[in-house]
Amino acid sequence: MARRVLVLLSFALCVIRLSAAFTPPDNYLIDCGSSTNTTIDNRVFIGDLSIPGSALLSEGKSISLTNPTHPSNSSPLYSTARAFTTASSYKFNINKIGTHLVRLHFFPFTSQKYDLKVSNFSVSANGVSLLSNFAAGFSVLKEFILMVDKVELEISFVPTPDSNLAFVSAIEVFSAPKNFFVDGPTKFIVPNGVEEFTQNISSQVLETVHRINVGGQKLTPFNDTLWRTWLPDEDFLVLKSAAKIASTTHLPNYQEGGATREIAPDNVYMTAQEMNLDNVTSIFEFNITWNFPVGREDALQLVRLHFCDFVSLSLNQLYFNIYTNELIAYKDLDLSSLTFHVLASPYYLDFVVDSGRSGVIQISVGPSDLSTSLKKNAILNGVEIMSIKNFMASQTGTKTESRWILLGSVIGGFVVLCFLVLAGLVVYRQQKREAKSKRVGSTGTDWTPLRVYGGSSLGVLSERTALASPCPNGYLGLKIPFADIQLATNNFDKTLIIGSGGFGLVYKGILGDNKKVAVKRGVPGSRQGLPEFQTEITVLSKIRHLHLVSLVGYCEEQSEMILVYEYVEKGTLKSHLYGPRFTPLSWRQRLEICIGAARGIHYLHTGSAQGIIHRDIKSTNILLDESYVAKVADFGLSRSGPCLDETHVSTGVKGSFGYLDPEYFRRQQLTDKSDVYSFGVVLFEVLCARPAVDPLLSREQVNLGEWALEWQKKGLLEQIIDPRLRGQIRPASLKKFGETAEKCLADYGVDRPTMGDVLWNLEQVLQLQENETVESLETVDVAAVEHPAPGQVPSGGTWVERDGCDGASNISTSRVFSQLMTNEGR
Numbered sequence: 001m002a003r004r005v006l007v008l009l010s011f012a013l014c015v016i017r018l019s020a021a022f023t024p025p026d027n028y029l030i031d032c033g034s035s036t037n038t039t040i041d042n043r044v045f046i047g048d049l050s051i052p053g054s055a056l057l058s059e060g061k062s063i064s065l066t067n068p069t070h071p072s073n074s075s076p077l078y079s080t081a082r083a084f085t086t087a088s089s090y091k092f093n094i095n096k097i098g099t100h101l102v103r104l105h106f107f108p109f110t111s112q113k114y115d116l117k118v119s120n121f122s123v124s125a126n127g128v129s130l131l132s133n134f135a136a137g138f139s140v141l142k143e144f145i146l147m148v149d150k151v152e153l154e155i156s157f158v159p160t161p162d163s164n165l166a167f168v169s170a171i172e173v174f175s176a177p178k179n180f181f182v183d184g185p186t187k188f189i190v191p192n193g194v195e196e197f198t199q200n201i202s203s204q205v206l207e208t209v210h211r212i213n214v215g216g217q218k219l220t221p222f223n224d225t226l227w228r229t230w231l232p233d234e235d236f237l238v239l240k241s242a243a244k245i246a247s248t249t250h251l252p253n254y255q256e257g258g259a260t261r262e263i264a265p266d267n268v269y270m271t272a273q274e275m276n277l278d279n280v281t282s283i284f285e286f287n288i289t290w291n292f293p294v295g296r297e298d299a300l301q302l303v304r305l306h307f308c309d310f311v312s313l314s315l316n317q318l319y320f321n322i323y324t325n326e327l328i329a330y331k332d333l334d335l336s337s338l339t340f341h342v343l344a345s346p347y348y349l350d351f352v353v354d355s356g357r358s359g360v361i362q363i364s365v366g367p368s369d370l371s372t373s374l375k376k377n378a379i380l381n382g383v384e385i386m387s388i389k390n391f392m393a394s395q396t397g398t399k400t401e402s403r404w405i406l407l408g409s410v411i412g413g414f415v416v417l418c419f420l421v422l423a424g425l426v427v428y429r430q431q432k433r434e435a436k437s438k439r440v441g442s443t444g445t446d447w448t449p450l451r452v453y454g455g456s457s458l459g460v461l462s463e464r465t466a467l468a469s470p471c472p473n474g475y476l477g478l479k480i481p482f483a484d485i486q487l488a489t490n491n492f493d494k495t496l497i498i499g500s501g502g503f504g505l506v507y508k509g510i511l512g513d514n515k516k517v518a519v520k521r522g523v524p525g526s527r528q529g530l531p532e533f534q535t536e537i538t539v540l541s542k543i544r545h546l547h548l549v550s551l552v553g554y555c556e557e558q559s560e561m562i563l564v565y566e567y568v569e570k571g572t573l574k575s576h577l578y579g580p581r582f583t584p585l586s587w588r589q590r591l592e593i594c595i596g597a598a599r600g601i602h603y604l605h606t607g608s609a610q611g612i613i614h615r616d617i618k619s620t621n622i623l624l625d626e627s628y629v630a631k632v633a634d635f636g637l638s639r640s641g642p643c644l645d646e647t648h649v650s651t652g653v654k655g656s657f658g659y660l661d662p663e664y665f666r667r668q669q670l671t672d673k674s675d676v677y678s679f680g681v682v683l684f685e686v687l688c689a690r691p692a693v694d695p696l697l698s699r700e701q702v703n704l705g706e707w708a709l710e711w712q713k714k715g716l717l718e719q720i721i722d723p724r725l726r727g728q729i730r731p732a733s734l735k736k737f738g739e740t741a742e743k744c745l746a747d748y749g750v751d752r753p754t755m756g757d758v759l760w761n762l763e764q765v766l767q768l769q770e771n772e773t774v775e776s777l778e779t780v781d782v783a784a785v786e787h788p789a790p791g792q793v794p795s796g797g798t799w800v801e802r803d804g805c806d807g808a809s810n811i812s813t814s815r816v817f818s819q820l821m822t823n824e825g826r
């Protein structure tokens with residue numbers, strides 16, 4: 001009895017589901033070159049030969065082909081194809097004008113007369129190019145989303161003159177559901193903040209590049225409301241240990257104004273990745289990051305992120321930040337308020353971003369300061385990346401520097417409601433911030449450097465740093481008026497931009513005394529990067545070393561945060577390794593650069609400026625001056641090293657992927673051995689002339705550190721060296737170099753050499769290159785040679801005492817204390 005009820009019930013459910021299923025007003029499914037109908041996943045693809053007179057086809061010469069050796073494990077849909085030797089087209093009557101999905105299936109095969117694998121052709125839809133000079137050498141499905149504003153859709157296939165051959169295996173043309181894209185400006189994430197992409201998305205031609213079911217399994221057309229395929233995210237996760245799969249068995253609570261089943265199926269919203277907080281303390285913060293190669297440089301991409309918070313136990317627990325290509329896209333996102341206070345309610349966000357030089361779209365989610373739960377979390381359920389075709393970055397038009405918070409894809413009247421909620425949030429945060437700054441004791445200006453001492457942003461450690469600072473007034477002398485910087489950079493002339501980073505843009509400039517400088521300007525008015533700014537001033541003002549980029553001065557007027565450095569003529573080491581612009585460096589030059597950089601880092605770790613951990617050693621942070629002398633740059637992430645009884649510093653993971661010490665990540669413990677690990681990656685980068693992470697390479701090659709280490713362990717390192725070094729390196733020199741890099745990449749910090757040992761070894765590598773008889777030197781006591789006594793000049797370095805600081809540490813300490821008390825007293 002009970003079972004029968006259950007059967008009836010599930011039958012009823014089934015009927016409800018079916019009746020609610022989406023039926024597109026236009027729905028053409030064509031099995032090209034076939035005389036029979038083929039049913040795939042409950043959908044009937046009509047053989048285009050069975051249509052009377054092939055009414056769909058117009059003009060041109062076309063041949064229907066059957067694969068003589070069709071593999072039994074591939075879809076029967078692909079056993080036939082239609083080939084074209086001249087321009088030809090399919091025409092579809094459109095019942096309902098609007099956004100349509102067009103899927104073109106290509107499954108090339110060789111028949112008696114034609115080899116579809118060497119076809120080469122272009123495809124357009126109503127005259128708009130979809131594919132050009134396209135060579136479908138292997139099985140591929142292309143999906144396009146476009147507006148059809150005529151009563152007919154003509155899909156044309158035009159063979160290139162060389163190949164004279166085009167083909168297609170199957171075609172799907174069907175109407176998109178209502179509100180698949182909501183018109184109106186879309187958020188456009190750019191390096192200096194956020195602009196509006198003022199074009200309506202629905203009037204763009206989009207090509208689907210990635211469709212990912214984050215935290216879930218592969219979903220096939222059979223499982224999907226719009227017959228889409230969703231792939232798992234695992235292969236795109238940058239650091240798998242950062243993420244943890246979350247899933248629910250409860251169906252999502254769809255809300256009006258949120259996502260619908262057609263936007264993404266239940267299964268996408270019922271799985272997610274969340275932060276892997278299993279083995280970490282609550283203060284430990286990091287991002288989950290995915291890299292999605294999009295294959296095209298400098299192309300605009302529409303990114304759609306899917307969310308459903310079934311992870312939180314109550315409303316408004318989860319606040320998180322979303323970044324794309326290291327730019328903030330959404331700050332303090334609160335799904336609860338966006339989904340009208342219903343938990344586990346699906347929601348999606350659309351934004352536009354440029355794929356940039358890397359051709360990769362990076363998505364990160366990370367915790368927000370507003371989180372109220374004990375452990376800060378962040379989630380992501382799904383990702384779609386669609387390339388905006390025929391749209392160059394230069395066309396984006398109006399630059400409306402609006403202060404977006406969130407506008408994503410809210411529909412109609414809900415915009416107003418949403419705005420009210422957000423306005424409330426903003427006011428609340430404003431008040432919170434004001435209260436906070438009152439506590440710290442605001443002096444009217446946005447920030448004063450001396451607040452480093454009394455402020456809470458850097459905590460106990462920075463206080464210690466500050467107390468040990470040889471001369472606090474030292475940095476007042478480094479202040480540069482904003483007007484002088486404007487003059488030096490021709491008022492931040494765009495043509496003088498020489499770089500950009502998390503902090504902001506870097507300009508080349510010339511100060512009044514004809515001194516060439518690099519001017520690093522934080523995003524004006526934004527307080528992002530403030531801790532880095534403070535750290536960099538504190539750290540850099542204390543040190544002068546031949547192999548460290550020195551700080552010329554800084555400016556903090558008019559809500560500006562600007563750092564001014566000595567200008568290092570030849571730019572980053574990276575650009576000389578595999579940039580297209582420069583002649584390749586010789587092995588000797590490369591060794592000297594590594595030795596110089598090692599000296600700089602060694603000085604940071606052990607020099608008289610007190611132990612400093614760089615935290616972001618990479619080839620873009622090693623600069624070369626006019627004589628190729630290496631200078632280590634970017635101390636923005638630096639932290640003071642272990643002190644007395646401590647052996648490590650506990651801190652949020654920062655640094656760059658590919659260079660990140662695995663132990664640092666695992667145990668959240670920062671030691672100077674973390675820099676040694678990163679430097680080991682740089683050594684391999686110098687030897688192999690390829691990036692530390694190259695997501696476009698095969699899986700085992702993506703991470704240079706892991707890949708090169710394998711070759712080194714096999715004793716075959718010479719096989720992967722920069723081809724331009726072939727014949728230049730003496731075997732003994734290469735051997736020692738490989739061993740040194742290998743030791744740096746040891747899994748555990750304790751097994752890695754100190755920077756002093758690395759330096760010593762590299763000097764030997766150089767000697768082995770010059771003269772092969774120095775092997776016996778190896779046994780010399782390293783520590784005695786390389787670790788300079790406090791205050792002593794490390795070999796090769798120059799040390800400039802800051803004027804007037806000598807022996808005044810007692811005085812400066814009390815000055816610091818009085819500053820601290822003044823601030824607290826206010």
Ligand SMILES: *[C@@H]1O[C@H](CO)[C@@H](O)[C@H](O)[C@H]1NC(C)=O
Pocket residue numbers: 035036037046047050
């Ligand atoms: C294929 O399906 C179409 C539409 O349902 C129908 O008109 C046609 O007769 C079918 N062809 C064959 C060979 O069954």
Ligand SMILES: *[C@@H]1O[C@H](CO)[C@@H](O)[C@H](O)[C@H]1NC(C)=O
Pocket residue numbers: 120121133134135160161162
């Ligand atoms: C396709 O044809 C174009 C134009 O003739 C040519 O530039 C391109 O290299 C061809 N592609 C392939 C893969 O043969």
Ligand SMILES: *[C@@H]1O[C@H](CO)[C@@H](O)[C@H](O)[C@H]1NC(C)=O
Pocket residue numbers: 183184198199200203
């Ligand atoms: C965007 O779409 C809206 C409504 O569909 C229309 O009023 C507006 O003119 C369009 N904007 C652009 C830039 O095409």
Ligand SMILES: *[C@@H]1O[C@H](CO)[C@@H](O)[C@H](O)[C@H]1NC(C)=O
Pocket residue numbers: 217219220222223267
């Ligand atoms: C998706 O559909 C396949 C059948 O094609 C089925 O085996 C699988 O379990 C389904 N997956 C989900 C997550 O529903």
Ligand SMILES: *[C@@H]1O[C@H](CO)[C@@H](O)[C@H](O)[C@H]1NC(C)=O
Pocket residue numbers: 276278279
């Ligand atoms: C957490 O730590 C335990 C014991 O150290 C280990 O067995 C487990 O795999 C770790 N969990 C994760 C998710 O890393």
Ligand SMILES: *[C@@H]1O[C@H](CO)[C@@H](O)[C@H](O)[C@H]1NC(C)=O
Pocket residue numbers: 285286287323325326327364366367502652653654
């Ligand atoms: C997350 O990534 C962004 C962009 O790369 C970065 O600015 C931010 O500091 C990261 N957050 C954490 C907690 O590491």
